Amino acid sequence: MAMHPFCSRRKFFHSGLGLIGAATLPRFAFGSDMPRRGGTLIVAADTEPRNLNPAIVASNGVFYVASKVLEPLAEASYQGEGLSPRLATSWVDSKDGLSIAFSLREGVTWHDGKPFTSADVAFSALEVWKKFQNLGREVFENLESVETPDAKTAIFHFSKPTPFQLIKNALPALTSVVPRHRYEGTDILANPANQKLIGTGPFRFAEYRPGEFYKLERNPNYWEKDRPYLDAIIYRILPDKGAIAAALEAGEIHLAAFSAVPLADLERISKAPGIFIKSQGYEGLTYQLTVEINHRRKELSDARVRRAISLAIDRKFVVDTIFLTYAQASTGPIPKLDKQFYVANKKMADFNPAEANALLDEAGYPRKANGIRFSVKLLPAPWFEETRQFGDYLRQALKVVGIEAGIVSYDPAGHQKAVYTDHNFDLAIGSPVYRNDPAISTTILYQSGIPAGVPFSNQYGYQNPAVDSIISKAAIAVDGDERIKPYQEFQWLVAEDQPIINVAEFSFVTVARIAVRNLANNPRWATSHWADTWLDK
């Protein structure tokens, strides 16, 4: 063998290998961005919904498990017009607002093998969403019929002009399709398929052990090629927040969504090895912290008194101390995040106790000898720690302006009845959800004429004909741009009157182990399909 001084054959050979190695290095050495197939994702769940069917009960607790099994026509997205096609591939409206044509995806089968067709969509829309769904009853009220000229087309016909924008905004949450062959002719609410779900989604419903876990398994016949990546998802039922944090640290679960790890614990747990926190992925699930006001009480029916209550609240304190900065101060009924409709009414978020005191004096409620102007009953909603803490803060803030608030605590059933049915409150702390369009669950908080017993609606005795008329006008405005104007005017009217006080907009935080990839890649991630979620080694 010839011995070359600078480059022996051996060295050359090795450097050659080195070059090849370097070219492939990104894939293997950093275990990086090539999704890996396989693995079981274990997540924390803290509720066991009685009815797991999102077509009937469109709520976060249900979606968290069910959205992997049952799919909507379209899901929310960060790109484009904010929608990504799932069971529907395209949607076109007739310009008069009386019909919308959906093209449906081909090659989709139900988990029991039957093919998915437009008949399933027609049945779901007319017999389930319109008749039974908590939110769909409002939005699909004017749905008259669904034409199905062929298996891949469903045309929705409305009896009155219905805004296309509203239906589009409602697609992710309100349009889960159920199998007609399982529900037709049965008692829909009592159907066992509401617990043992049958859908078209990336995962099949495998097992539910009450008190212990839900198990979903990969659907091998899913319409999207090579998806899902995961073999299975297990929802471990962990009712204690301390145990959830411990399970994450010990590596027994991979993910805790919906702020299952309390905000106060986030700083500590983010420093633990192998764990990261993500506050993105919840933009489509914005909650609003509100002070609900009972206008039947004489003092509270005066707009000056309500303005004074709003001025007494230091929203920055609430955001920094109660929400540990995981929230934003609110200036009105529509959150800042909704770029379509939001208008800023900065003065609604003012903090000025001196002005509040002056307004209360002017309204004719001077301080008595003990410094109190009048007393109120305050009912904080028990379902979030933050609503309860805000109740405590509000009591202190109102004391500064001379209003004495006595806190009355109920459990969820009692609170529901006291506020929304019996109207047995003066002030209450509420947490309504903003669902991407003011017409879905927001205007109902301001509209008059709603019967007692309807939760999260105007049970406050508030009646403003101007607001009612603008809401009705907006409800039938068909053109997308034309629709924005009445909702902007709605926000101005509400800013003047402040029938309920918007304090903050908050959402949730996910805590996960770093092995979980493709997390939070759409604005409703926790309640979406997870077909593209994967587990790194």
Next chain:
Amino acid sequence: MKRLSGLLLRRFLSAIPVIFIVIVASYVLVELAPGDAVDTYLATSGGDSEFAANFRHLWGLDQGGASRFIAYLGRLVTLDLGQSLIFSRPVLDVILGRLPTTLLLMGTSVFVAFGLGTTLGLLAGSKPYSLRDRVFSFLGLVLYAVPGFWLGLILIIIFAVWLNVAPVGGFETIASDKEGLRRTLDIAWHLILPVLSLGLIYLGLYLRLMRSGMIDVWHLDFIRTARAKGLSQNRIAINHVARNALLPVITILGLQLGSMLGGSVVIESVFSIPGFGRLAYEAVIQRDFSLLIGVVLIGAVAVIIMNIITDIAYGWLDPRIGAQRKLEP
């Protein structure tokens, strides 16, 4: 034997009015609580009045309280405990599903507490006011005062998170489909921390009882006789003092075993074990009155049975009791 069967018969007959009162009281209390099962449901889902009406009809809540109660009693006579709203399954299924878990968790905890507690109490009480006694008494007091959930979480942090030798919670490894001996060992491993938490809390009770019982017995005449006979200190302590001090401890053991089926909502929540404590709690919060009355009923029956067994055991353990008076309820 005749006396025994007479006792049993009398006890069962007097149990019937007790059970009836329990049922009526539970029903009335749940009815009086503000809000019903649909209100809890609406708090999570929202919905309009039709939505609420639909579920009220599905769950039979649209009929009046009295007619519902009569219907419930009618079903109860045929041992049909009704349908659980929360689980959409028969109440009996739900209860029987959780029964073994609860019995295992609570029974083991009580026996661990009894065994360790009485032993430590015996050791403490055999040399009253000694260093050993003071240390054990202090330990007993501390364990008695510690809140159960705190102890549970501390044990989780130390053994499950830092040392990683125990699971964070749960009854068995999720969806593992283990069988037979492997499953038994898996369950046992999962129950170590919860049983330890509950056991340590109850331990304080038995320790203090045993110790104070022994201190009382030390002063009695027959102990002086035993010492005069020349028996060793240890023999006196175990054979004479401890045996007599055990009686009140057995009473408490019987009471605790009777209330076993109440579960422990705190430990079950911290360790995510599906037991009766959490079941009763959920039934109250969600106003599932069929489930709640079912749980309360089973618990009441268990208490009555345990009371009878304790009485019989008492008579067997202490020969004086049977000889001096008839066994009367």
